[in-house]
Amino acid sequence: MTDDGAVLTIRATGRRPALCCVPAISGSPYPYLPLAALLDADQPVLALEAPGFEDDRPPAGSLPDLTAGYRDTLRRVRPDRAYALLGWSMGGVVAYHLAQRLRADGLDVPALVLVDSVVPTLMRHPEGAERTTRFVVDLLATSGQPVEPARAVLDGLPAGSTPGAAFTALVRAGVLPEDLDHSFLLHRYALFDAHLTALSHYRPTGGYDGPVTVVRAAESPADLMRWDGLAADVTELVVPGDHYSIWRGEGLVALGRALRRCLSGTDTDDHGRPYAQKGTADEWPPPPGGA
The missing domain is CATH 1.10.150 (DNA polymerase; domain 1)
Known part of the structure; x- marks a missing residue:
């Protein structure tokens, strides 16, 4: 496990597109550390860290700003041509927007996994x-x-x-x-x-036509996680526990099974060709604007 500034690299190597984990509302990458023991050995895993979590960067002023920062970090640290995305809680909402941005840049997102993430327009925000x-x-x-x-x-x-x-x-x-x-x-x-x-200010627009897997905790309200209104291809998997306990014990084991299922087909592109482990600037240049 290595720490590359704003990215915590949990597993660096593997033939599949990296699983990029987007932090929840705390901004911390550390809840994703258990994934190293849950996923196949050929699955690279990294976790993003929010600006301001353990550094002097100011917090992002909006969800699109937060997403743009994560996108730039990914392109700088790991300039691949495909990324699998996972986000827990608020991280799922950010991962959804990040998937839209990456696909708009011409990159592939073979898997988008939203772990117990409420649709933002259905949330009640505390004051x-x-x-x-x-x-x-x-x-x-x-x-x-x-x-x-x-x-x-x-x-x-x-x-x-x-x-x-x-x-x-x-x-x-x-x-x-x-x-x-x-x-x-x-x-x-x-x-x-x-x-x-x-x-609270974010309103998703544009929809999403790639595959989306919603992994919901059994004790969480299903009616708040109806992502089918925002994506065309949604699969729901349910794991035991509540919003927090799914990262421990029986819930964590079930979460691991769900994630392995989501990621099992991500080693080839839409034409059945294997992804390279790492892209290069010549093979897959960063989108305009740099990384």
């Missing part, structure tokens, strides 16, 4: 204290930490409490892991808040 709670729950649940003690502290705060006041209360109550101090929470909340705002 105020509810947004702070959503951030804390997401931060803890993503790493498998208990959320109820923190939720109880947040529920007991005065109406109108700021995120900073909420984080002070959580740290004082001792309900968070020790490494989640006040400054860390403020930093990560700023990125979460920027991403949620970008997501």
